[in-house]
Amino acid sequence: MNPRAADTSLPRDGAVSSTPVVELRHVSLAFEDKLVLDDVSFRVGAGETLVLLGVTGSGKSVLLKLILGLLKPDAGEILIAGQNLVPLSEVQLYPFRQRMGIVFQEGALFDSLSVHENVAYRLREEGMTDEAKIEQQVREVLRFVEMEDAIEKMPAELSGGMRRRVSIARAIVSQPAIMLYDSPTAGLDPVTAHTINLLIAKLRDVQRVSSLVVTHRLADAFALANYTYSAEKQALIPASTDGGPGQRVPTQFLVLRDGTAYFWGSTDELTVAQDPYLRKFLA
């Protein structure tokens, strides 16, 4: 039994805006004979975080690629700030992609370019030619992810965690309003994973970006839901719900199962859900 229909008309706990920044309506996609996504609907409001959970092959990464317009759905609509991306051509999608940053699973850094050139890539593509300004912005974001010292290194010289951090820097250099993370801590040790989670929370809480985080690591998912970034301590602190410092950021969970939106709800709703699949998933 599906415990909760993914119904966009139901009010979401902690929703801060009536206009969602990202909205999927009845999206379906199949690769040849394999149904990857089946009638998936959800929305993410401004400043909110959506954590996508699911087993391997449940369609999580495909969802992120659909939102970015890298794939087209077979059915349904994908709206970014109210605009449907599905009918748009590749060139028409560029302005929307400028508002979004994505961190791919292995970083996807351009391995023939240095860290500096990787991060500067988007700035150059957008037509910026002032080298001093490019240098300043690149150093600023690298400082944010604590990778400024590696500015002249090549991706092959970086560890997995360092590549993820540079990938985050590359994604945020043009100050996107929406950040997409595809398994940002996959394959990392717990300490490095915590560093990545801290950066995600820092971006979310300091720059108030809307975030969609794909993960199959529950610890990371609940860390993002229940902790906020403290600029004073430069660390994650337990989020409060009483209006005090470290106010909990509205976080939704979307659990995918066999390509369908099996659960969509808040952190509290997920933790108290009695559905056997969810209980087994969370165990």
Add this chain to the structure above:
Amino acid sequence: MINALIDKFVKRQVLAVQEFTELLLSSVRHAFSPPRYLVDTLVQMDVIGFGSLPIVVLTGFFTGGVLALQTYRTLSTFGETGLLGQVVALSMVRELGPVLTALMVAGRNSSGIASEIGSMLVSEQIDAMRALGTDPLRKLVTPRLYATLATLPLLTILSDFFGMLGGAVVSMSTARLSSAEYWTSAYQALEFEDVFQGLTKPFFFAVVVALVGCYFGLHTTGGTEGVGRSTTRAVVVACVLILVLDFFYTKFLIAAGFF
């Protein structure tokens, strides 16, 4: 079931031809509108053109040399060793220079292009490029196409020259021809039609070398194993296409009355 398999196979080949044609048209078209990646084109000219110089020179030189060696044996039977220059020049300029140069460059660069682009595809760098606002065809394919178009004819000229030089070395050392005898014979044999076909063929071959590599790179599937498969297929298909194209283009020129 066999019908279904044949149906699937035929459809796949037709789709491949369609996609290749679209790739060709879009990569040609991209040079006429911004953004144009001139720096990338220059870099590729260095990689494809200058980087292929040693193998093209060696291939040309030894091909001309062995051609002279083999032809000398036959010509000496009829006492016509003075024709060595003519034989080497015509063979190199009309056929061996363009085809062998294209095959060498295809072996080196179609594979390199396929593996580079294929690796980028499987590591999501192509997706990252699109996410950051770059058209991968403009950034990756068009520069490689125009770089190959610019450098392959030049490499062919060098191959022709070094082929004739190789033939000269053999002619003077084995056939005891004088340098003047050899080079005069070579120069006088060449006519406009020979040079025309020898220098137009590289443009068609360049399209094959660049785009076959790009096509297989962009259609890589299956991780690192898939990159290996794409690389191999790119070289095989490029080499076969060069030979097939050479045959039909030559036939066309004959039919059109070029020679």
